[in-house]
Amino acid sequence: MSEETPAPLWEVFIRSKRGLAHNHVGSLHAPDAEMALRNARDVYTRRMEGVSIWVVPSAMITASSPDEKDSFFDPAADKPYRHPTFYSIPKEVQQL
Amino acid sequence: MTLGVAGAAAVYTLRAADDCLVLSHRLAQWSSWAPTLEDDIALTNIALDLLGQARGLYARTAELDATGRSEDDYAFLRDEREFVNCLLVEQENGDFATTTVRQLLCSTFQLALWQSLTTSTDEQLAAIAAKAVTETTYHRDHATDWTLRLGDGTAESHERMEAALATLWPYTAELFESDAVSQEASILGVGPDPESLHPEWHGYVTRVLGDATLVVPQSTWKPSGGRQGLHTEPFGYMLAEMQHLHRSFPGVTW
Numbered sequence: 598m599s600e601e602t603p604a605p606l607w608e609v610f611i612r613s614k615r616g617l618a619h620n621h622v623g624s625l626h627a628p629d630a631e632m633a634l635r636n637a638r639d640v641y642t643r644r645m646e647g648v649s650i651w652v653v654p655s656a657m658i659t660a661s662s663p664d665e666k667d668s669f670f671d672p673a674a675d676k677p678y679r680h681p682t683f684y685s686i687p688k689e690v691q692q693l
Numbered sequence: 694m695t696l697g698v699a700g701a702a703a704v705y706t707l708r709a710a711d712d713c714l715v716l717s718h719r720l721a722q723w724s725s726w727a728p729t730l731e732d733d734i735a736l737t738n739i740a741l742d743l744l745g746q747a748r749g750l751y752a753r754t755a756e757l758d759a760t761g762r763s764e765d766d767y768a769f770l771r772d773e774r775e776f777v778n779c780l781l782v783e784q785e786n787g788d789f790a791t792t793t794v795r796q797l798l799c800s801t802f803q804l805a806l807w808q809s810l811t812t813s814t815d816e817q818l819a820a821i822a823a824k825a826v827t828e829t830t831y832h833r834d835h836a837t838d839w840t841l842r843l844g845d846g847t848a849e850s851h852e853r854m855e856a857a858l859a860t861l862w863p864y865t866a867e868l869f870e871s872d873a874v875s876q877e878a879s880i881l882g883v884g885p886d887p888e889s890l891h892p893e894w895h896g897y898v899t900r901v902l903g904d905a906t907l908v909v910p911q912s913t914w915k916p917s918g919g920r921q922g923l924h925t926e927p928f929g930y931m932l933a934e935m936q937h938l939h940r941s942f943p944g945v946t947w
Contacts, residue, residue: 604729625731635838636731639738 606655607633609640611647617692619651627652701877703757704777705884706818707767708874708920709806710750711778714768715928716799717743718935719786728789735835736792742828749821756817769939773929774922781864783919783928790843790853794861796836801897802868804829805890814882837901844905851906858902859910866915868894874920 604626610619622641627633633652642650661669673679720740727733751764782799786792807829810822843850871888879886899909918924938945 626729627731632838632842635835636735639735640731643734643738 604628607637607652608655608658609633609637610651610653611637611641612649613647615648619649622646624655630654700757701874702815702881702883703754704874705878706750706754706757708777708779709884710747710754710767711776712782712799712803713743713747713750715776715778715931716782716795717741717747718931719782719784719795720792722786722931723792732789739796739832739835742825742832746821746825746828749817749824753815753817753821765939769936773924773932776924776928776932777920777922779864779867780916780919780925781861781868783924783931784861784864785927787857787860788853789839790850791857791860793836793839793843794854794857796832797840797901798861798865798868798898800829800832800836801894802865802890804833805893806885806887809885809890813884815884818884840901840907841905844902844907854905854907858907862910863912863914863916867917867919870917870920872920 605628606624607627607630608624609622611622612619625633625636625640627636630652634650637650637652641647717740720736720743723733723736724740725733727736747768748764751762751767754767755762781795784791784795786795804826807822807825811819811826813819813822840854844854845851869887869891871886875886875888878884879889902909916925
Protein backbone atom coordinates (compact mmCIF):
# COMPACT_ATOMS: atom_id res chain seq x y z
CA MET A 598 0.00 0.00 0.00
CA SER A 599 3.01 2.30 -0.16
CA GLU A 600 2.77 5.31 -2.39
CA GLU A 601 5.63 4.10 -4.58
CA THR A 602 3.66 1.06 -5.79
CA PRO A 603 -0.05 1.84 -5.85
CA ALA A 604 -2.32 -1.19 -5.92
CA PRO A 605 -3.77 -2.14 -9.32
CA LEU A 606 -6.84 -0.33 -10.62
CA TRP A 607 -10.21 -2.13 -10.91
CA GLU A 608 -13.38 -1.16 -12.72
CA VAL A 609 -16.58 -1.61 -10.74
CA PHE A 610 -19.92 -2.71 -12.19
CA ILE A 611 -23.10 -2.79 -10.12
CA ARG A 612 -26.48 -4.31 -10.76
CA SER A 613 -29.03 -2.10 -9.08
CA LYS A 614 -31.71 -4.75 -8.97
CA ARG A 615 -32.47 -8.20 -10.25
CA GLY A 616 -33.27 -8.30 -13.93
CA LEU A 617 -31.19 -5.26 -14.86
CA ALA A 618 -27.71 -5.30 -16.34
CA HIS A 619 -24.60 -4.44 -14.40
CA ASN A 620 -23.61 -0.83 -15.00
CA HIS A 621 -20.18 0.72 -14.73
CA VAL A 622 -20.09 2.97 -11.67
CA GLY A 623 -16.42 3.84 -11.25
CA SER A 624 -13.05 2.45 -10.32
CA LEU A 625 -10.87 1.84 -7.28
CA HIS A 626 -7.51 0.51 -6.17
CA ALA A 627 -7.03 -2.89 -4.55
CA PRO A 628 -4.21 -5.43 -4.34
CA ASP A 629 -6.37 -8.37 -5.45
CA ALA A 630 -9.86 -9.33 -6.61
CA GLU A 631 -11.16 -10.25 -3.17
CA MET A 632 -10.27 -6.90 -1.70
CA ALA A 633 -11.45 -5.08 -4.81
CA LEU A 634 -14.87 -6.62 -4.24
CA ARG A 635 -14.82 -5.66 -0.57
CA ASN A 636 -13.71 -2.11 -1.38
CA ALA A 637 -16.40 -1.82 -4.04
CA ARG A 638 -18.99 -2.80 -1.47
CA ASP A 639 -17.70 -0.12 0.90
CA VAL A 640 -17.24 2.64 -1.66
CA TYR A 641 -20.11 2.14 -4.09
CA THR A 642 -23.00 0.43 -2.27
CA ARG A 643 -23.28 2.53 0.88
CA ARG A 644 -26.72 3.81 -0.09
CA MET A 645 -28.25 0.53 -1.23
CA GLU A 646 -27.19 1.05 -4.83
CA GLY A 647 -26.87 -2.60 -5.66
CA VAL A 648 -27.59 -6.28 -5.28
CA SER A 649 -24.59 -7.56 -7.22
CA ILE A 650 -21.06 -6.34 -7.90
CA TRP A 651 -18.50 -7.20 -10.58
CA VAL A 652 -14.92 -6.05 -10.42
CA VAL A 653 -12.64 -6.26 -13.44
CA PRO A 654 -8.95 -5.39 -13.63
CA SER A 655 -8.81 -2.13 -15.58
CA ALA A 656 -5.85 -3.48 -17.54
CA MET A 657 -8.08 -6.24 -18.94
CA ILE A 658 -10.36 -3.78 -20.68
CA THR A 659 -9.72 -3.07 -24.33
CA ALA A 660 -11.15 0.31 -25.26
CA SER A 661 -11.94 1.87 -28.62
CA SER A 662 -9.64 4.69 -29.57
CA PRO A 663 -10.88 8.30 -29.75
CA ASP A 664 -8.83 8.59 -32.98
CA GLU A 665 -11.06 6.03 -34.64
CA LYS A 666 -14.23 7.78 -33.58
CA ASP A 667 -15.24 8.78 -37.10
CA SER A 668 -14.79 5.41 -38.77
CA PHE A 669 -16.19 3.55 -35.77
CA PHE A 670 -19.34 5.49 -35.05
CA ASP A 671 -20.28 7.91 -37.81
CA PRO A 672 -21.44 5.25 -40.31
CA ALA A 673 -24.37 4.46 -38.01
CA ALA A 674 -25.54 8.08 -37.89
CA ASP A 675 -27.65 8.08 -41.07
CA LYS A 676 -29.25 4.64 -40.83
CA PRO A 677 -32.50 5.22 -38.98
CA TYR A 678 -33.89 1.97 -40.39
CA ARG A 679 -31.75 0.13 -37.88
CA HIS A 680 -33.91 1.50 -35.05
CA PRO A 681 -36.91 -0.70 -34.26
CA THR A 682 -39.24 2.29 -34.23
CA PHE A 683 -42.12 0.49 -35.95
CA TYR A 684 -42.94 -1.69 -32.96
CA SER A 685 -45.10 -0.42 -30.15
CA ILE A 686 -43.75 -1.35 -26.76
CA PRO A 687 -46.27 -2.48 -24.16
CA LYS A 688 -46.62 -0.07 -21.23
CA GLU A 689 -45.86 -2.87 -18.78
CA VAL A 690 -42.32 -3.17 -20.13
CA GLN A 691 -40.33 -0.87 -17.89
CA GLN A 692 -36.83 -1.81 -18.91
CA LEU A 693 -35.84 -2.60 -22.47
CA MET B 694 -20.88 3.25 40.70
CA THR B 695 -23.02 3.95 37.68
CA LEU B 696 -24.84 7.21 38.12
CA GLY B 697 -28.49 7.82 37.45
CA VAL B 698 -29.18 4.42 35.91
CA ALA B 699 -31.31 1.98 37.88
CA GLY B 700 -31.76 -1.71 37.27
CA ALA B 701 -29.55 -4.41 35.88
CA ALA B 702 -31.19 -4.40 32.44
CA ALA B 703 -30.53 -0.67 32.06
CA VAL B 704 -26.88 -0.93 33.08
CA TYR B 705 -26.43 -4.03 30.93
CA THR B 706 -27.84 -2.19 27.90
CA LEU B 707 -25.84 0.93 28.64
CA ARG B 708 -22.61 -1.08 28.66
CA ALA B 709 -23.30 -2.40 25.18
CA ALA B 710 -24.29 1.10 24.02
CA ASP B 711 -21.13 2.70 25.36
CA ASP B 712 -18.98 0.01 23.71
CA CYS B 713 -20.58 0.89 20.38
CA LEU B 714 -20.33 4.66 20.77
CA VAL B 715 -16.72 4.72 21.91
CA LEU B 716 -15.53 2.27 19.26
CA SER B 717 -17.49 4.26 16.70
CA HIS B 718 -15.72 7.47 17.68
CA ARG B 719 -12.31 5.82 17.64
CA LEU B 720 -12.95 4.58 14.09
CA ALA B 721 -14.32 7.98 13.05
CA GLN B 722 -10.97 9.44 14.06
CA TRP B 723 -9.49 7.59 11.08
CA SER B 724 -11.56 9.74 8.75
CA SER B 725 -9.20 11.25 6.14
CA TRP B 726 -6.21 9.44 7.75
CA ALA B 727 -6.64 5.82 6.62
CA PRO B 728 -3.93 4.23 4.41
CA THR B 729 -6.17 4.32 1.33
CA LEU B 730 -9.32 6.12 0.28
CA GLU B 731 -11.10 2.77 0.10
CA ASP B 732 -10.33 1.88 3.70
CA ASP B 733 -11.06 5.39 4.85
CA ILE B 734 -14.61 4.80 3.68
CA ALA B 735 -14.69 1.24 5.02
CA LEU B 736 -13.69 2.34 8.52
CA THR B 737 -16.13 5.23 8.62
CA ASN B 738 -18.90 2.94 7.30
CA ILE B 739 -18.22 0.64 10.23
CA ALA B 740 -18.15 3.65 12.57
CA LEU B 741 -21.59 4.69 11.33
CA ASP B 742 -22.97 1.18 11.81
CA LEU B 743 -21.73 1.25 15.39
CA LEU B 744 -23.21 4.70 15.94
CA GLY B 745 -26.58 3.44 14.75
CA GLN B 746 -26.34 0.49 17.12
CA ALA B 747 -25.43 2.84 19.98
CA ARG B 748 -28.42 5.07 19.27
CA GLY B 749 -30.89 2.21 19.46
CA LEU B 750 -29.32 0.95 22.67
CA TYR B 751 -29.32 4.42 24.30
CA ALA B 752 -32.98 4.89 23.41
CA ARG B 753 -33.75 1.54 25.06
CA THR B 754 -31.61 2.42 28.11
CA ALA B 755 -33.59 5.63 28.57
CA GLU B 756 -36.78 3.60 28.77
CA LEU B 757 -35.30 1.01 31.09
CA ASP B 758 -33.80 3.50 33.53
CA ALA B 759 -36.88 5.73 33.28
CA THR B 760 -34.80 8.90 33.11
CA GLY B 761 -36.13 9.85 29.68
CA ARG B 762 -32.66 11.01 28.67
CA SER B 763 -31.96 11.61 25.00
CA GLU B 764 -29.22 9.92 22.99
CA ASP B 765 -27.30 13.21 23.15
CA ASP B 766 -27.58 13.26 26.94
CA TYR B 767 -25.88 9.89 27.13
CA ALA B 768 -23.25 10.65 24.51
CA PHE B 769 -22.34 14.23 25.27
CA LEU B 770 -23.42 15.14 28.78
CA ARG B 771 -21.95 12.34 30.87
CA ASP B 772 -18.48 12.52 32.34
CA GLU B 773 -15.78 9.92 32.03
CA ARG B 774 -16.68 8.10 35.25
CA GLU B 775 -20.24 7.60 34.05
CA PHE B 776 -19.21 5.72 30.90
CA VAL B 777 -19.33 1.94 31.34
CA ASN B 778 -17.66 0.80 28.11
CA CYS B 779 -14.87 -1.77 28.27
CA LEU B 780 -11.28 -0.55 28.15
CA LEU B 781 -10.54 -2.28 24.85
CA VAL B 782 -12.77 -0.04 22.72
CA GLU B 783 -11.25 3.16 24.08
CA GLN B 784 -7.65 2.18 23.29
CA GLU B 785 -6.00 4.58 20.88
CA ASN B 786 -6.02 3.84 17.16
CA GLY B 787 -2.24 3.55 16.90
CA ASP B 788 -1.21 2.33 13.46
CA PHE B 789 -3.49 0.48 11.03
CA ALA B 790 -2.35 -2.85 12.52
CA THR B 791 -3.47 -1.78 15.99
CA THR B 792 -6.86 -0.72 14.70
CA THR B 793 -7.17 -3.98 12.76
CA VAL B 794 -6.42 -6.09 15.83
CA ARG B 795 -8.79 -4.03 17.98
CA GLN B 796 -11.49 -4.52 15.35
CA LEU B 797 -10.95 -8.27 15.23
CA LEU B 798 -11.13 -8.59 19.02
CA CYS B 799 -14.11 -6.24 19.41
CA SER B 800 -16.25 -7.28 16.47
CA THR B 801 -15.87 -10.99 17.28
CA PHE B 802 -17.10 -10.23 20.80
CA GLN B 803 -19.94 -8.04 19.57
CA LEU B 804 -21.09 -10.55 16.99
CA ALA B 805 -21.33 -13.27 19.65
CA LEU B 806 -23.22 -10.82 21.88
CA TRP B 807 -25.69 -9.78 19.17
CA GLN B 808 -26.32 -13.37 18.15
CA SER B 809 -27.14 -14.27 21.71
CA LEU B 810 -29.23 -11.11 22.22
CA THR B 811 -31.52 -12.00 19.33
CA THR B 812 -33.28 -14.33 21.80
CA SER B 813 -33.50 -11.70 24.55
CA THR B 814 -36.73 -11.49 26.52
CA ASP B 815 -36.50 -7.75 25.87
CA GLU B 816 -38.08 -7.51 22.42
CA GLN B 817 -36.48 -4.18 21.59
CA LEU B 818 -33.03 -5.47 22.42
CA ALA B 819 -33.71 -8.56 20.33
CA ALA B 820 -34.72 -6.36 17.38
CA ILE B 821 -31.65 -4.12 17.70
CA ALA B 822 -29.46 -7.22 17.90
CA ALA B 823 -31.07 -8.83 14.86
CA LYS B 824 -30.21 -5.79 12.73
CA ALA B 825 -26.74 -5.54 14.24
CA VAL B 826 -25.88 -9.17 13.42
CA THR B 827 -25.61 -8.54 9.67
CA GLU B 828 -23.64 -5.33 10.19
CA THR B 829 -21.21 -6.84 12.66
CA THR B 830 -20.78 -9.97 10.55
CA TYR B 831 -19.29 -7.67 7.93
CA HIS B 832 -17.17 -5.83 10.52
CA ARG B 833 -15.68 -9.14 11.59
CA ASP B 834 -15.09 -10.24 7.99
CA HIS B 835 -13.33 -6.97 7.27
CA ALA B 836 -11.11 -7.31 10.34
CA THR B 837 -10.43 -10.97 9.62
CA ASP B 838 -9.38 -10.23 6.06
CA TRP B 839 -6.92 -7.54 7.12
CA THR B 840 -5.60 -9.67 9.98
CA LEU B 841 -4.74 -12.46 7.52
CA ARG B 842 -3.17 -10.05 5.05
CA LEU B 843 -1.09 -8.16 7.58
CA GLY B 844 -0.22 -11.07 9.87
CA ASP B 845 0.84 -13.27 6.97
CA GLY B 846 2.13 -10.33 4.92
CA THR B 847 5.53 -8.68 4.96
CA ALA B 848 8.06 -8.84 7.77
CA GLU B 849 7.10 -5.34 8.84
CA SER B 850 3.33 -5.91 8.75
CA HIS B 851 3.78 -9.12 10.77
CA GLU B 852 5.91 -7.32 13.32
CA ARG B 853 3.35 -4.52 13.68
CA MET B 854 0.52 -7.01 14.14
CA GLU B 855 2.46 -8.81 16.85
CA ALA B 856 3.11 -5.52 18.61
CA ALA B 857 -0.57 -4.58 18.37
CA LEU B 858 -1.62 -7.95 19.77
CA ALA B 859 0.80 -7.62 22.66
CA THR B 860 -0.63 -4.18 23.47
CA LEU B 861 -4.31 -5.07 23.19
CA TRP B 862 -4.61 -8.69 24.27
CA PRO B 863 -4.54 -7.96 28.04
CA TYR B 864 -7.68 -5.82 27.66
CA THR B 865 -9.70 -8.74 26.30
CA ALA B 866 -10.08 -10.39 29.72
CA GLU B 867 -12.40 -7.60 30.82
CA LEU B 868 -14.84 -8.38 27.99
CA PHE B 869 -15.84 -11.63 29.66
CA GLU B 870 -16.05 -10.50 33.28
CA SER B 871 -19.15 -11.52 35.10
CA ASP B 872 -20.59 -9.36 37.87
CA ALA B 873 -23.87 -8.74 39.71
CA VAL B 874 -25.28 -6.75 36.77
CA SER B 875 -24.50 -9.32 34.09
CA GLN B 876 -25.64 -12.22 36.26
CA GLU B 877 -28.93 -10.48 36.99
CA ALA B 878 -29.40 -9.69 33.28
CA SER B 879 -28.70 -13.30 32.43
CA ILE B 880 -31.21 -14.60 34.99
CA LEU B 881 -33.85 -12.17 33.71
CA GLY B 882 -33.20 -13.41 30.17
CA VAL B 883 -32.21 -9.90 29.05
CA GLY B 884 -28.89 -11.04 27.66
CA PRO B 885 -26.00 -13.45 28.08
CA ASP B 886 -23.50 -13.25 30.89
CA PRO B 887 -20.37 -12.23 28.91
CA GLU B 888 -18.52 -15.12 30.49
CA SER B 889 -20.59 -17.50 28.37
CA LEU B 890 -19.41 -15.83 25.14
CA HIS B 891 -15.76 -16.57 25.76
CA PRO B 892 -15.48 -20.07 24.20
CA GLU B 893 -16.92 -18.90 20.87
CA TRP B 894 -14.85 -15.71 20.86
CA HIS B 895 -11.66 -17.52 21.79
CA GLY B 896 -12.22 -20.24 19.21
CA TYR B 897 -12.70 -17.78 16.35
CA VAL B 898 -9.95 -15.34 17.31
CA THR B 899 -7.29 -17.98 17.89
CA ARG B 900 -8.14 -19.68 14.60
CA VAL B 901 -7.79 -16.43 12.65
CA LEU B 902 -4.59 -15.48 14.46
CA GLY B 903 -3.20 -18.95 13.76
CA ASP B 904 -4.04 -18.66 10.07
CA ALA B 905 -2.38 -15.25 10.10
CA THR B 906 0.79 -16.82 11.58
CA LEU B 907 0.36 -14.76 14.73
CA VAL B 908 0.94 -16.13 18.21
CA VAL B 909 -1.59 -15.52 20.97
CA PRO B 910 0.25 -13.60 23.69
CA GLN B 911 0.56 -15.10 27.15
CA SER B 912 -0.50 -12.32 29.44
CA THR B 913 -1.17 -12.39 33.15
CA TRP B 914 -1.95 -8.66 33.35
CA LYS B 915 -5.71 -8.21 33.10
CA PRO B 916 -6.61 -4.53 33.34
CA SER B 917 -10.22 -3.90 34.25
CA GLY B 918 -12.57 -1.24 35.57
CA GLY B 919 -14.29 0.11 32.50
CA ARG B 920 -17.65 -1.37 33.50
CA GLN B 921 -17.35 0.58 36.78
CA GLY B 922 -16.38 3.83 35.05
CA LEU B 923 -12.65 3.59 35.70
CA HIS B 924 -10.97 4.29 32.38
CA THR B 925 -7.52 4.56 30.84
CA GLU B 926 -5.88 7.94 30.36
CA PRO B 927 -6.47 8.41 26.60
CA PHE B 928 -10.22 8.07 27.11
CA GLY B 929 -10.51 11.46 28.81
CA TYR B 930 -8.90 13.16 25.84
CA MET B 931 -11.16 11.34 23.43
CA LEU B 932 -14.27 12.34 25.37
CA ALA B 933 -13.14 15.96 25.55
CA GLU B 934 -12.79 16.06 21.78
CA MET B 935 -16.06 14.23 21.21
CA GLN B 936 -18.11 16.30 23.64
CA HIS B 937 -16.68 19.77 23.40
CA LEU B 938 -18.87 21.05 20.57
CA HIS B 939 -22.11 19.94 22.17
CA ARG B 940 -21.06 21.32 25.55
CA SER B 941 -19.88 24.63 24.15
CA PHE B 942 -23.01 25.09 22.06
CA PRO B 943 -25.77 23.16 23.84
CA GLY B 944 -28.30 21.67 21.44
CA VAL B 945 -26.34 22.76 18.38
CA THR B 946 -27.38 21.23 15.05
CA TRP B 947 -25.96 21.62 11.56
